[in-house]
Amino acid sequence: MNIKIAVIGLGYVGLPLARLFATKFPVVGFDINEQRISELNNGIDLTLEVEEDLLKSVLKSQNSSSSNYLLCSNKLEDIADCNYYIVTVPTPVDKHNKPDLTPLYKASETVAKVLKKGDIVIYESTVYPGVTEEECVPVLEKLSGLKFNFDFFAGYSPERINPGDKEHTVDKILKVTAGSTLEIGQKVDALYKSVITAGTHLAPTIKVAEAAKVIENSQRDINIAFVNELAKIFNILDINTQDVLEAAGTKWNFLPFKPGLVGGHCIGVDPYYLAQKAMEAGYHPEIILAGRRMNDSMGEYVASEVVKLMIKKEIVLHKAELLLLGVTFKENCPDVRNTKIVDIVHSLKEYGINITIYDPWAKPEEVLHEYGIVCHSELNNETKYDAVVLGVSHEVFNELNIGSLTKENNVIYDVKGFLSTEVDGRL
Numbered sequence: 001m002n003i004k005i006a007v008i009g010l011g012y013v014g015l016p017l018a019r020l021f022a023t024k025f026p027v028v029g030f031d032i033n034e035q036r037i038s039e040l041n042n043g044i045d046l047t048l049e050v051e052e053d054l055l056k057s058v059l060k061s062q063n064s065s066s067s068n069y070l071l072c073s074n075k076l077e078d079i080a081d082c083n084y085y086i087v088t089v090p091t092p093v094d095k096h097n098k099p100d101l102t103p104l105y106k107a108s109e110t111v112a113k114v115l116k117k118g119d120i121v122i123y124e125s126t127v128y129p130g131v132t133e134e135e136c137v138p139v140l141e142k143l144s145g146l147k148f149n150f151d152f153f154a155g156y157s158p159e160r161i162n163p164g165d166k167e168h169t170v171d172k173i174l175k176v177t178a179g180s181t182l183e184i185g186q187k188v189d190a191l192y193k194s195v196i197t198a199g200t201h202l203a204p205t206i207k208v209a210e211a212a213k214v215i216e217n218s219q220r221d222i223n224i225a226f227v228n229e230l231a232k233i234f235n236i237l238d239i240n241t242q243d244v245l246e247a248a249g250t251k252w253n254f255l256p257f258k259p260g261l262v263g264g265h266c267i268g269v270d271p272y273y274l275a276q277k278a279m280e281a282g283y284h285p286e287i288i289l290a291g292r293r294m295n296d297s298m299g300e301y302v303a304s305e306v307v308k309l310m311i312k313k314e315i316v317l318h319k320a321e322l323l324l325l326g327v328t329f330k331e332n333c334p335d336v337r338n339t340k341i342v343d344i345v346h347s348l349k350e351y352g353i354n355i356t357i358y359d360p361w362a363k364p365e366e367v368l369h370e371y372g373i374v375c376h377s378e379l380n381n382e383t384k385y386d387a388v389v390l391g392v393s394h395e396v397f398n399e400l401n402i403g404s405l406t407k408e409n410n411v412i413y414d415v416k417g418f419l420s421t422e423v424d425g426r427l
Contacts, residue, residue, distance in 0.1 A: 006082035014088035022058035022070035112143035122155035128277035155188035158213030164333030178209035217270040225291035231259040261340035262295040263329035299343020326392025393418035
């Protein structure tokens with residue numbers, strides 16, 4: 001059977017995967033965002049995950065004679081003749097931190113409209129154990145009229161994309177795979193193994209693969225929560241947290257986690273998926289939720305520490321000018337999803353402080369749309385600030401002369417332990 005792949009959702013996960021598969025197979029990248037499709041077909045990826053020359057090298061418009069290509073489309077008929085459907089849509093939480101499976105349901109409905117006998121539907125979205133077979137498969141069955149594991153099959157291979165990381169790209173990260181039957185698991189594994197140079201790991205069931213993914217980020221979340229708590233303790237004891245971690249890190253098996261804000265679409269979200277499933281099963285997950293509470297408190301904590309330092313230096317808070325460096329959820333990346341920098345902003349504004357946000361990586365219109373916050377992509381060097389807070393460690397901030405931006409009496413707070421200049425406080 002000739003393989004033709006449809007990748008549903010062309011965001012931070014879907015596009016790099018579609019581009020990679022297009023080096024070996026004909027691939028149709030499907031997304032409902034018409035503007036996104038237009039940009040991609042012109043070789044432009046605003047997420048900056050796939051470089052223009054790399055994207056153009058696989059686009060069908062640039063390789064009309066090749067049997068392997070990437071066609072980006074928002075038309076259902078373009079994915080009708082595919083036999084592998086890979087779903088890579090977001091899995092967010094709602095305002096109450098409850099899993100929101102709406103994107104998965106809608107993507108499943110889209111696939112169901114073109115599903116045929118023998119097709120395999122693979123999910124990559126991070127979920128709690130059971131979602132693929134208990135939530136998504138029934139949608140596929142109902143709308144397609146086909147029978148699961150008889151007419152069509154399912155697989156799961158959790159995404160391991162690290163936005164902004166140009167070293168650990170999708171092909172260089174070992175991939176977990178699984179299928180709804182033993183035979184389908186082997187087919188799914190072989191498909192990924194054909195392009196993933198780091199190799200694959202075939203899990204025995206889809207639920208095992210789903211659970212493996214959700215605990216990867218939950219583990220990181222808990223470890224970061226631990227060092228965040230340490231940072232609070234050492235701050236009270238007037239001990240430099242970075243110095244402590246450096247000393248402890250001399251032991252071979254000490255885990256090198258650092259304190260900080262935990263946002264984004266993975267670490268700050270996935271633990272809620274596992275917690276939800278655990279509570280449905282009658283178990284209250286104490287450690288997982290305690291870690292989430294600790295990490296979600298860090299934005300307000302940073303703001304309170306900055307305010308204390310300003311008061312100590314007798315800086316009048318009302319109408320004070322503060323420069324906040326960075327608004328994306330991580331360094332050297334334009335992704336602002338679930339950024340915890342906004343928690344710092346909201347807390348500081350309660351004191352009447354005027355905040356200027358500078359982030360050359362973020363799109364100002366996206367920040368305004370998502371959070372109602374004004375962000376600047378260029379810095380006004382004429383303004384002098386009472387305080388500067390480094391929130392995101394973009395490499396470009398290394399080039400800033402912080403001293404030239406501040407008033408004589410000032411506060412500099414380094415959330416990330418990144419600045420080479422002398423600072424008044426850091427986590």
